[in-house]
Amino acid sequence: MPNRLADLVASSTLNGIDFVEIATPAQTTLRVHFLNSVPLVGTLVGASPVSITGGEALPSVPIEPILAADWAVDDAGRPTLELRTPFPGDFSRYRLAIASPVLDTLYASVRFTPSRPAAPRPWIAPQRRTARWPTIRLR
Numbered sequence: 513m514p515n516r517l518a519d520l521v522a523s524s525t526l527n528g529i530d531f532v533e534i535a536t537p538a539q540t541t542l543r544v545h546f547l548n549s550v551p552l553v554g555t556l557v558g559a560s561p562v563s564i565t566g567g568e569a570l571p572s573v574p575i576e577p578i579l580a581a582d583w584a585v586d587d588a589g590r591p592t593l594e595l596r597t598p599f600p601g602d603f604s605r606y607r608l609a610i611a612s613p614v615l616d617t618l619y620a621s622v623r624f625t626p627s628r629p630a631a632p633r634p635w636i637a638p639q640r641r642t643a644r645w646p647t648i649r650l651r
Contacts, residue, residue, distance in 0.1 A: 516616075516618065517547075517619075520547055520548070520616050520619060521547050521548050522548070523548060523550065523616075524550065525550065525614075526550060526614060526615065526616045527546050527547055527548055527550040527552060527591070527614055527615055527616070527619075528546065528547045528548075528615055528616045528618070528619025528620070529544060529545075529546060529547070529608070529610065529615070529619055529620065529621065529622045530545045530546055530547045530590075530622075531544075531545050531622065531624070532544055532545075532608055532622060532624040533545060534626055534627065535594065538600065539600035539601070539626050540596060540597050540598070540599060540600055541594060541595070541596050541597075542594070542595045542596075542597070542608070543592055543593070543594050543595075544592060544593040544594075544595065544608065544610070545586065545590065545592055546590050546591045546592070546593075547590065547619065548590060549585075549588075549589040549590050549591070550591075550614060551591060551614075552583070552591050552593070552612055552614055552615070553580070553583045553591070555612040555613060555614045556578070556610065556611060556612050557611050557612060557613065558611045560575075561578075561610060561611040561612065562575050562578065562593075562595060562608070562609070562610050562611075563575070563608070563609050564595075564597070564601070564606050564607070564608050565606065565607055565609075566604070566605055566606045566607045566623075567601050567602050567604045567605075567606055568602055568604040569602040569604070570601050570602055573597050573599075573601045573606070574597060574598060575595050575596070575597055576595075576596040576597065576598065578593070578595070582594045582595070593610075600626065601626055602626075603625065603626055603627075604625065605623055605624075605625050606623065606624055606625070606626075607621050607622070607623050607624075608621060608622055608624060609621035
């Protein structure tokens with residue numbers, strides 16, 4: 513069985529989404545990283561080529577218009593796309609999908625979950641393990 517991911521990473525005609533990075537502490541800027549160096553600028557199709565869906569409290573998160581300046585490349589020459597939303601999503605699982613003929617159909621969307629803020633919350637006391645398991649005697 514061929515390894516589709518390895519073939520895609522080596523491809524010179526198709527690309528795919530590698531992962532989504534939450535780029536700001538406010539969690540309103542996302543950075544999409546792609547698998548290889550095949551360019552995507554100018555290939556997005558449709559009125560809303562990027563969608564974020566699937567949240568519990570927020571089933572759909574709107575995305576601000578994509579500008580030419582939102583495209584960049586990482587240190588390895590792979591494209592990145594910065595997306596902005598007017599507000600953060602909840603902490604449930606989302607699916608980010610991008611419509612482009614340059615994206616492999618299996619790698620045109622990715623699931624992600626925004627992480628909870630790392631700041632300590634002092635109002636929640638740590639729980640201690642004080643209960644002991646009962647002793648079970650075998651005869």
